[in-house]
Amino acid sequence: MLERISGSLLDPDALYVSNAELFDSPSLRGLNLVMGFTGFADAGHVVKQITTELLDTLDSEPVAVFDADQLIDYRTRRPHVTFVEDHLQDYQAPKLALYRLVDGLGSPYLFLAGFEPDLQWERFARAVVRIVEHLDVNLVTWIHSIPMPVPHTRPVGVTVHGNRPELIEGISVWKPTVEVPAAVGHILELRLTEAGRNIVGYVIHVPHYLAEAEYPNAAVAGLEYLGAATSLMLPTDRLREAGREVGRQIAEQLEASEDVQQVVSRLETRYDEKAEGTVRRSLLADENDELPNADELGAAVEAYLAREEPRP
Secondary structure, three states, rough: OOOHOOOOOHHHHHHEEEEEEHOOOHHHHOEEEEEEEEOOOOOOHHHHHHHHHHHHHEEEEEEEEOOOOHOOOOOOOOOEEEEEOOOOEOOOOOOEEEEEEEOOOOOOEEEEEEEEEOOOOOHHHHHHOOOOOOHOOOOOOEEEEEEEEOOOOOOOOEEEEEOHOOOOHOOOOOOOOOOOOHHHHHHHHHHHHHHHOOOOEEEEEEHHHHHHOHHHHHHHHHHHHHHHOOOOOOHHHHHHHHHHHHHHHHHHHHHHHHHHEEEEHHHHHHHHHHHOOOOOOOOOOOOOOOOHHHHHHHHHHHHHHOOOOOOO
């Protein structure tokens, strides 16, 4: 019997407080759920931008709020507070919540967003699985981003995974076997799959030289993939405009540096060579057309994580 027990034995329902009237409303049954967590390898600040865009531009209502004090390590990831002359204000408390949103066509859906938990992953996963089952969620989609050796002058790439073949096939053709540092989204995908729920994850590829800055084009691509999978009209206008401005800034920097031009040119050549004659072929292959092994890809992600300052 004990062999079947894994993860936290604490009550997962005690991790969050729900809006009881809304949580039990039939109107929330059978909706799609979008998830995004900040604090992991959010290259290009993709998840952060998507979260801001959805919560700032769409009508939203909290369905459940998770207890940050149980899930975050404050010493590792300190929240920010503003010191104004002689007093403190604007404490930015970490927040992780489930929202009900309405898209541009009036279709409701669920959005689970906020900081990635530092602690109690299994308990958190059990809580999310219970919520998904209670609300009988139709499809769970989640997104994160990683730095990749690709040029910004080519379409934003993506790797797709999950248990819905019709939403995966033809998007990322290569199916590599690699070992990478886990995120809480990975754990949720595993546990939701075990529970027999539909789930698809999208990994957006961000040019490695833009990974630590906001890259709106990658966020737009992420919203497009999420919208296509869930049949939702998600807002992208502000991000597209921001992307045009970032594009102008990048062009100015390229113009001022021959070294940077050469780097981008080499990436373009490699991209075009790998993309020629293929349909959405993965760009994970090396110059010998071989996929990187676990050590190579894992080391690349770990190196990025080591450079990145933790963010709430």
